[in-house]
Amino acid sequence: MHRDDGFEPLEPFASLRDVCSSALTIAREGSPLDNWMAARLEGDALVVEAVDAAGDGAPRVAERLPWRGTIGHRMAVGDCPYVVADVGAVEAYADRPCVARFGMRAYAGVPLVDHHGRLFGVLCGWSGRALALDVAAHEQRMVLAARVLSTYLALRARLDAVERRAEQAETASRTDPLTGLANRRGWDAAIEGGQRKLVREEASAAVVVADVDGLKHVNDNVGHEAGDALLVQVAQVLARLVRPSDTVARLGGDEFALLLDGVHRSQRNEVLSRLREALHAAGLQVSLGIACAERGHSLRRAFAVADARMLQDKAVRHAQGEIPMLCPMPTRHTA
């Protein structure tokens, strides 16, 4: 956005590569060294993140250099100088493969350390000629550039952790802890998403309401744990029957609901039979109701109709004496 006073809003760094490039700019300011690189450690490799180099033979961005063959390795693990006029004159550096490969003579480097004090990478500059470098000025700029990088890393790590925690809390707030299915809040979000899809596309969807029969009977006669196990079993059977784009939720107590994407009115009975058979095969007694919605219809209305049909189904089963006599009756364990 352009501003009249001439100040543009500051753009934050978009990536590690971005901040590495800026760190190089700080480090090379006023330096006669004409090749600069920032790289991060990944296992045994030093992965190049940013390069500002005069010569053709310089490392390329994303290139993986063998960490143990670099001056940076010696600098980071040994007590070796950050700034040297000629690496050929420093025993610890002279035999490093990178010296020959990149034709290094004058060198200035600094280890990069993350906010936990762990070695993270290296920022360095070099020249093909030996040079009398201003050691203090180089060290000052290199350390400043390294601090910019580690501050970015610290903030990034903290932000990542905050975002991860927020995501976990969001997922938890939409999940039923007993069954791992969506809870009422997750269901409401699914219905809203499904409604938008119905409006947007020539789509249809079905809502199924499922209510376990005789859960109170199981709780009272076999125990609450058996009741919980029954709910988990129902959840597993229902979840097994749907596609990844569908939603299965436990709305509370013994009531479940399914949002089935792309199911048309003509498929309603077939879907319901499939559910009934699977639940019956697992020895589970559940009352079911189904309703469909197409473009222009309300999914909430379909939900209400499915709920009313489930209650009808339950009333019929009660009237026929099927509940709770046919519900699964696990035997109580006496230790």
Ligand SMILES: Nc1nc2c(ncn2[C@@H]2O[C@H](COP(=O)(O)OP(=O)(O)OP(=O)(O)O)[C@@H](O)[C@H]2O)c(=O)[nH]1
């Ligand atoms: N074990 C267990 N029971 C629960 C849970 N949530 C609710 N309940 C109990 O489930 C029972 C549900 O009772 P009802 O709504 O009468 O349902 P029902 O016993 O299945 O009777 P019908 O639906 O008429 O067949 C109540 O006693 C609740 O306390 C839960 O998470 N675990």
